[in-house]
Amino acid sequence: MGKGGEGSGDGAKVEEEENMAAWLVSVNTLKIQPFRLPSLGPYDVRVRMKAVGICGSDVHYLKTLRCAHFVVKEPMVIGHECAGIIEEVGSEVKSLVVGDRVALEPGISCWRCKYCKGGRYNLCPDMKFFATPPVHGSLANQVIHPADLCFKLPENVSLEEGAMCEPLSVGIHACRRANVGSETNVLIMGAGPIGLVTMLAARAFGAPRIIIVDVDGYRLSVAKSLGADDVVKVSTNNQDIDEDVVQIQKSMGSDIDVSFDCAGFSKTMSTALNATHAGGKVCLVGMGHNEMTVPLTPAAAREVDVVGIFRYKDTWPLCIEFLRSGKIDVKPLITHRFGFSQEEVVEAFEVSARGGDAIKVMFNL
Amino acid sequence: MGKGGEVSEDGAKVEEENMAAWLVAVNTLKIQPFRLPPLGPHDVRVRMKAVGICGSDVHHLKTMRCAHFVVKEPMVIGHECAGVIEEVGSEVKSLVVGDRVALEPGISCGHCKYCKGGRYNLCRSMRFFGSPPVNGSLANQVVHPANLCFRLPENVSLEEGAMCEPLSVGIHACRRANVGPETNVLIVGAGPIGLVTMLAARAFGASRIIMVDVDSYRLSMAKSLGADDFVKVSMNNQDVVDEEVIQIQQAMGSDIDVSFDCAGFNKTVSTALNATRAGGIVCLIGMGRNEMTVHLTLAAAREVDVIGIFRYKDTWPLCLEFLRTGKIDVKPLITHRFGFSQEEVVEAFQVSARGGDAIKVMFNL
Numbered sequence: 001m002g003k004g005g006e007g008s009g010d011g012a013k014v015e016e017e018e019n020m021a022a023w024l025v026s027v028n029t030l031k032i033q034p035f036r037l038p039s040l041g042p043y044d045v046r047v048r049m050k051a052v053g054i055c056g057s058d059v060h061y062l063k064t065l066r067c068a069h070f071v072v073k074e075p076m077v078i079g080h081e082c083a084g085i086i087e088e089v090g091s092e093v094k095s096l097v098v099g100d101r102v103a104l105e106p107g108i109s110c111w112r113c114k115y116c117k118g119g120r121y122n123l124c125p126d127m128k129f130f131a132t133p134p135v136h137g138s139l140a141n142q143v144i145h146p147a148d149l150c151f152k153l154p155e156n157v158s159l160e161e162g163a164m165c166e167p168l169s170v171g172i173h174a175c176r177r178a179n180v181g182s183e184t185n186v187l188i189m190g191a192g193p194i195g196l197v198t199m200l201a202a203r204a205f206g207a208p209r210i211i212i213v214d215v216d217g218y219r220l221s222v223a224k225s226l227g228a229d230d231v232v233k234v235s236t237n238n239q240d241i242d243e244d245v246v247q248i249q250k251s252m253g254s255d256i257d258v259s260f261d262c263a264g265f266s267k268t269m270s271t272a273l274n275a276t277h278a279g280g281k282v283c284l285v286g287m288g289h290n291e292m293t294v295p296l297t298p299a300a301a302r303e304v305d306v307v308g309i310f311r312y313k314d315t316w317p318l319c320i321e322f323l324r325s326g327k328i329d330v331k332p333l334i335t336h337r338f339g340f341s342q343e344e345v346v347e348a349f350e351v352s353a354r355g356g357d358a359i360k361v362m363f364n365l
Numbered sequence: 366m367g368k369g370g371e372v373s374e375d376g377a378k379v380e381e382e383n384m385a386a387w388l389v390a391v392n393t394l395k396i397q398p399f400r401l402p403p404l405g406p407h408d409v410r411v412r413m414k415a416v417g418i419c420g421s422d423v424h425h426l427k428t429m430r431c432a433h434f435v436v437k438e439p440m441v442i443g444h445e446c447a448g449v450i451e452e453v454g455s456e457v458k459s460l461v462v463g464d465r466v467a468l469e470p471g472i473s474c475g476h477c478k479y480c481k482g483g484r485y486n487l488c489r490s491m492r493f494f495g496s497p498p499v500n501g502s503l504a505n506q507v508v509h510p511a512n513l514c515f516r517l518p519e520n521v522s523l524e525e526g527a528m529c530e531p532l533s534v535g536i537h538a539c540r541r542a543n544v545g546p547e548t549n550v551l552i553v554g555a556g557p558i559g560l561v562t563m564l565a566a567r568a569f570g571a572s573r574i575i576m577v578d579v580d581s582y583r584l585s586m587a588k589s590l591g592a593d594d595f596v597k598v599s600m601n602n603q604d605v606v607d608e609e610v611i612q613i614q615q616a617m618g619s620d621i622d623v624s625f626d627c628a629g630f631n632k633t634v635s636t637a638l639n640a641t642r643a644g645g646i647v648c649l650i651g652m653g654r655n656e657m658t659v660h661l662t663l664a665a666a667r668e669v670d671v672i673g674i675f676r677y678k679d680t681w682p683l684c685l686e687f688l689r690t691g692k693i694d695v696k697p698l699i700t701h702r703f704g705f706s707q708e709e710v711v712e713a714f715q716v717s718a719r720g721g722d723a724i725k726v727m728f729n730l
Contacts, residue, residue: 068663068666069663115643115644118644120644120668123643123644123667123668125643177668269661270656278487278489278675279479279482279484279487284661284662284665287662287666288662289662290660290661290662290663291658291659291661291662292658292659292661292662293656293657293658294657294659295655295656295657296649296653296657296659296661296671297649297652297653297655297657298432300671300672300673300674301432301673302487302673302675303484303486303487303541303672303673303674303675304673305670305672305673306670306671307670308664308665308666308667308668308669308670309665309666309668310643310666310667310668
């Protein structure tokens with residue numbers, strides 16, 4: 001294959017556009033370089049990327065070249081929260097046509113293992129996921145992707161909202177695993193991007209009361225403006241856990257049924273375990289240190305279950321429906337926008353890494 | 366009421382004084398009179414015949430507490446029991462004098478949300494034999510609600526009836542962890558609780574069961590009771606030994622679906638977390654220190670859920686059925702027997718506390 005672009009059927013004019021992408025070439029080094037697309041399979045589509053968001057994991061790869069046990073060993077295209085427009089469809093693709101606006105689910109599972117067959121394809125050991133090494137990501141002009149992982153956007157849902165389906169899916173999957181419903185009082189530890197999408201998802205699932213906890217006053221005010229029933233500001237000091245729990249329970253006013261730890265610290269997990277009532281659930285969403293020191297025994301002895309989540313499964317249709325109906329509004333989470341140039345890519349990641357008032361940084365291509 | 370016992374209708378005879386084993390101070394058990402409450406319309410009076418000693422009874426003896434339960438005044442000890450009905454209340458229709466029954470220790474309130482929601486084991490007003498301040502059942506007689514006394518089939522002995530209580534812990538754990546014919550089970554800790562959990566798992570159809578312990582004698586007992594294989598591990602309580610996890614997984618031969626921690630140490634919990642497959646379950650039965658330092662994050666990020674258990678609910682009928690059909694044989698677990706006298710009570714608790722080859726110490730009254 002040449003430099004990208006395909007020869008047309010009659011062999012005459014060849015589209016010469018070179019497909020470019022943002023490559024992670026070494027620690028803290030992103031470079032926009034050519035990205036050769038694989039050939040279009042019969043069940044694939046070629047998508048022109050229009051909106052790509054930056055995730056905390058992308059930033060982590062940039063800074064450390066690793067995330068948990070995934071290690072970047074050679075240059076890799078970054079990015080996985082994306083949406084775009086179909087430009088070409090494979091010969092067997094019937095569900096999509098050129099021109100369709102689609103949101104992409106990043107992970108291609110094998111469909112042959114027991115996890116895939118058992119309905120838990122997110123746990124597939126052979127998962128190929130955008131920007132999880134060694135699989136290239138989607139911060140590029142174009143990508144090739146299976147058609148069944150591209151979901152058509154309704155008229156009233158923008159491409160940026162389409163890209164937001166990915167982080168939103170984390171919140172949706174967590175709410176499903178924790179069985180959030182119309183009788184579930186929800187506590188969320190951490191008001192960063194993940195805590196916020198979890199809150200939006202919990203509300204959409206009918207949670208009657210949602211309390212959010214963080215150390216950062218600004219983030220708590222954002223959470224309040226996005227619909228939290230109440231917020232509690234806490235310290236990073238472990239000694240304060242008991243008092244925090246009292247404050248949080250008062251703020252909820254009744255038993256806390258489900259807690260989401262969207263921060264991943266021993267303190268936040270300990271607080272969640274102690275604050276949740278007997279028979280409830282604590283869902284660990286945030287990825288922290290592997291070893292956590294937590295009051296596990298008293299929680300287990302009250303049948304407070306700890307539920308983990310890994311990415312998501314089968315969430316795009318529901319995300320899109322929530323966005324279509326307005327049950328969820330993700331637009332306020334997009335705080336910064338950048339174009340797709342070398343300087344802007346570098347700056348965008350710096351802004352995202354800084355945190356603070358940067359919730360979701362979005363590329364418009 | 367007088368000293369226990371009733372005056373007969375002709376006013377002449379006074380019956381026996383009811384005696385019980387009282388925990389009067391740390392390490393001090395005394396057989397003393399135990400005045401029975403009056404027999405309510407839905408109660409029965411039971412002559413105790415078989416009472417087992419539980420680790421929690423030993424713990425109460427040694428420390429006057431168990432978790433947040435504190436012994437503040439003398440309390441009758443014991444809760445694993447079975448006996449013969451001697452008197453039934455006016456409204457009791459299900460039982461008659463002479464019936465041999467096993468007793469479920471805990472009286473729940475029946476009107477809180479836990480009771481109404483089918484999780485009566487979490488009732489905050491639970492009154493449980495031998496959990497302060499409620500007197501236990503190591504006594505000549507007790508008065509108990511008829512609905513918590515379960516008639517023993519002909520071929521099930523009173524000692525086996527008393528074993529329903531520890532067995533219920535294993536049954537409840539297997540239910541919460543969804544053990545079935547496709548479940549490969551790992552059990553860490555081959556003490557009495559690990560053993561009843563193994564027997565329960567086998568009765569639930571578990572396909573393969575591996576036991577892990579530091580003690581060879583207990584492992585050989587587990588093997589003789591039906592474990593498919595066992596792995597002896599080191600006493601190092603600090604952290605997981607990766608080689609041991611590999612050994613355990615090799616002994617299983619295929620993915621470990623459910624792990625039961627029946628020991629309650631950081632190391633045993635982390636071992637279970639690391640050894641269990643993605644999407645599996647770790648069930649904490651062993652009661653360890655409040656704060657534990659465990660490898661929680663990576664397990665949560667593989668959707669390994671951590672579930673706890675608190676006692677049991679609605680398990681006696683199933684226990685008795687398993688005992689009746691022989692699907693479970695608890696008799697080998699009863700290793701030591703004592704009569705009900707001051708000297709024997711003291712000795713029995715010493716034997717039980719010693720551990721080692723003492724699995725279940727049983728009183729015959």
